[in-house]
Amino acid sequence: MEDVRLPNTPVDDIRPPRTSIGAIGWLRANLFNSWFNSLLTLVIAYALYQCIPPLVRWAFIDSLWTSTGPECQAADGACWSIIPANFRFIMFGFYPYEEQWRPAIAIVLLVGLLIFSQYRRNWKKYLFYTWIGGLVIMGVLMRGGILGLTPVETSQWGGLPLTLLLSVFGLTAAYPLGIVLALGRQSRLPAIRSLCVVYIELIRGVPLISLLFMSSVVFPLFLPEGVSLNAILRAQVAIILFTAAYIAEVVRGGLQGMSKGQYEAAEAIGLNYVQTMRLIILPQALKIVIPPSVSILISAFKDTSLVVIIALYDLLKTTQSILGDPRWMGFSAEAYLFVAMIYFICCFYMSNFSRKLERELDTGL
Amino acid sequence: MNDAMQTPTEETRKDDPVIRISGMHKWYGDFHVLKDINLEVQRGERIIICGPSGSGKSTLIRCINRLEEHQRGKIIVDGIELTNDLKNIEKIRMEVGMVFQHFNLFPHLSILENLSIGPIWVRKTPRKEAEETAMYYLEKVHIAEQAKKFPGQLSGGQQQRVAIARSLCMKPNVMLFDEPTSALDPEMVKEVLDVMISLAEEGMTMLVVSHEMGFARSVAHRVMFMDYGQIVEENNPEDFFNNPEHDRTKLFLSQILH
Ligand SMILES: Nc1ncnc2c1ncn2[C@@H]1O[C@H](COP(=O)(O)OP(=O)(O)OP(=O)(O)O)[C@@H](O)[C@H]1O
Ligand SMILES: [Mg+2]
Numbered sequence A: 001m002e003d004v005r006l007p008n009t010p011v012d013d014i015r016p017p018r019t020s021i022g023a024i025g026w027l028r029a030n031l032f033n034s035w036f037n038s039l040l041t042l043v044i045a046y047a048l049y050q051c052i053p054p055l056v057r058w059a060f061i062d063s064l065w066t067s068t069g070p071e072c073q074a075a076d077g078a079c080w081s082i083i084p085a086n087f088r089f090i091m092f093g094f095y096p097y098e099e100q101w102r103p104a105i106a107i108v109l110l111v112g113l114l115i116f117s118q119y120r121r122n123w124k125k126y127l128f129y130t131w132i133g134g135l136v137i138m139g140v141l142m143r144g145g146i147l148g149l150t151p152v153e154t155s156q157w158g159g160l161p162l163t164l165l166l167s168v169f170g171l172t173a174a175y176p177l178g179i180v181l182a183l184g185r186q187s188r189l190p191a192i193r194s195l196c197v198v199y200i201e202l203i204r205g206v207p208l209i210s211l212l213f214m215s216s217v218v219f220p221l222f223l224p225e226g227v228s229l230n231a232i233l234r235a236q237v238a239i240i241l242f243t244a245a246y247i248a249e250v251v252r253g254g255l256q257g258m259s260k261g262q263y264e265a266a267e268a269i270g271l272n273y274v275q276t277m278r279l280i281i282l283p284q285a286l287k288i289v290i291p292p293s294v295s296i297l298i299s300a301f302k303d304t305s306l307v308v309i310i311a312l313y314d315l316l317k318t319t320q321s322i323l324g325d326p327r328w329m330g331f332s333a334e335a336y337l338f339v340a341m342i343y344f345i346c347c348f349y350m351s352n353f354s355r356k357l358e359r360e361l362d363t364g365l
Numbered sequence B: 001m002n003d004a005m006q007t008p009t010e011e012t013r014k015d016d017p018v019i020r021i022s023g024m025h026k027w028y029g030d031f032h033v034l035k036d037i038n039l040e041v042q043r044g045e046r047i048i049i050c051g052p053s054g055s056g057k058s059t060l061i062r063c064i065n066r067l068e069e070h071q072r073g074k075i076i077v078d079g080i081e082l083t084n085d086l087k088n089i090e091k092i093r094m095e096v097g098m099v100f101q102h103f104n105l106f107p108h109l110s111i112l113e114n115l116s117i118g119p120i121w122v123r124k125t126p127r128k129e130a131e132e133t134a135m136y137y138l139e140k141v142h143i144a145e146q147a148k149k150f151p152g153q154l155s156g157g158q159q160q161r162v163a164i165a166r167s168l169c170m171k172p173n174v175m176l177f178d179e180p181t182s183a184l185d186p187e188m189v190k191e192v193l194d195v196m197i198s199l200a201e202e203g204m205t206m207l208v209v210s211h212e213m214g215f216a217r218s219v220a221h222r223v224m225f226m227d228y229g230q231i232v233e234e235n236n237p238e239d240f241f242n243n244p245e246h247d248r249t250k251l252f253l254s255q256i257l258h
Helices: A022-030 A035-061 A069-074 A082-092 A101-117 A125-143 A159-185 A190-204 A208-222 A231-256 A260-268 A273-288 A290-310 A315-322 A332-361 B057-064 B086-095 B111-121 B127-140 B156-168 B186-201 B213-219 B237-242 B247-256
Strands: B017-028 B031-042 B046-050 B072-077 B096-099 B174-178 B205-209 B222-227 B230-235
Touching: A069 A082, A082 A101, A082 A159, A082 A315, A082 A332, A101 A125, A101 A159, A159 A190, A159 A231, A159 A273, A159 A290, A159 A315, A190 A231, A208 A231, A208 A290, A231 A273, A231 A290, A260 A273, A260 B096, A273 A290, A273 B111, A290 A315, A290 A332, A315 A332, B017 B057, B017 B205, B031 B057, B031 B205, B031 B230, B046 B057, B046 B213, B057 B072, B057 B174, B057 B205, B086 B096, B096 B156, B111 B127, B111 B156, B127 B156, B156 B174, B156 B186, B186 B205, B186 B213, B213 B237, B222 B237, B222 B247, B230 B237, B230 B247
Parallel strands: B046 B205, B046 B222, B096 B174, B174 B205
Antiparallel strands: B017 B031, B017 B072, B222 B230
């Protein structure tokens, strides 16, 4: 009853009740807040107790890092030695051994360019020229034949450079193509519209693997005698055509999310179709579809590993082939964990970048 | 504000029509939205169009800058006839500004960019000059301090004033307004109407779809009443409000004036 206070009397800050903060509070709120959750917590804790210690023993305590194959066969733990011992083959495949510094530099250059391009303040005209220059240098390094570099046939390319080549070019070419297809599908001209619809539906109706297969087996049949198209290029084209169809559908979703008012306002100030799309509609529509586009790009990146079926030695295939070596037989878990890590780093980087981009492009609407 | 303005008839030059619509019809599919529209708008003239919902007011003014296509009759704007010729449509859109009920600002662009994008890309004005023009019009609508913000950060009234400034940056000869205040909270209506009144004082040719009758009385040279796709009645504001001729007009006025 005496708890009557004048409205403006200041109240000192009081600490929150003990049970809602600190470790105990956190445990209560998150792990033991009902009998069912408490039960789940206990079951999972037991499962972790069963799994983690043996895993740690295998991966770290009993593991070998610099041994030879036969030493590994004798030991119990993980044989990480398989990776340093075969590192250069995993990374570069059949690229001539003495020349492998060239693809190494090309990769460093590519990664450097990608990191540089992720900052929006660098998105100026010179970035475009930097990329052109960078790509020419990478091409020269990989291919050789001039400046005293020994020529290296593309059939000898493999490993990480091949994977990155297929994905970076595949994704950067597929995205604009997908946008064009999406716009075509919305076109008022029936011919263009149906062409785009047929293309998109056809491509989405077949698995990538069959496209790759067709590009390497069926497509050459149509070429005139004696003309042959580079195997990597054919795979690249198949990947681009495939990914573009999926991008197109995602972008179309974004376009449909745009209100009619935006088109009308753009038209009313006199912008023509191309300007309206480029300046008003696409920037907004593409922003909406950043998350689904990135999912497609990530899965396309991983799908480049399917090129094994047309005998290209990408990162996964080089890794797989070292497992055929009798000295290293049986250590597939270690080798695959290693490539998985490389794939994970790339994918994680992509999704991280997309989240950052979304945040930066947020203009509060 | 009424006193500040010249009496309407003096300032409009006769026989210099900016817009000439004759025998115009429009259908949406089978639905006859606009029926035999005949309308001449003199340079400097201000016309208010009112009428019940669905009577075709928006459709009429949207035909003037080809957001909608008419099927029969002629629309001539500033001496250029509206046909399927894209060149003509582009020319006319440069001369005709439009303000929408829902503002339709570009949410991904800053206020300044919203204003300068038209001049830069359509009129090919150098960026610096376009931005100076943009700032000039932002000051005019009393919102210059918001230039760096994005549309989503402004109130409705502010957004509509930005939308008006965006149209003005194209230096249009004619301004079309489609219910510019009807999506606004009451306290913001006045700030937008004030901007429109000052525009009127400068002699801008204006076609305004609006039910703001006070505004119509003080600014309009002519008030038009539309119903079922036809212009039923038109008159100077005085006579239009005091002695409406048609029963439909009387009924409509009694509804909106309580
Ligand atoms: N794109 C369209 N397709 C078919 N019918 C339409 C279309 N746009 C408008 N209409 C119809 O045309 C008629 C006139 O519409 P309009 O928008 O011009 O009316 P309005 O007088 O502006 O009404 P309001 O006061 O509600 O804005 C309405 O009956 C509407 O349903
Ligand atoms: Mg309307």
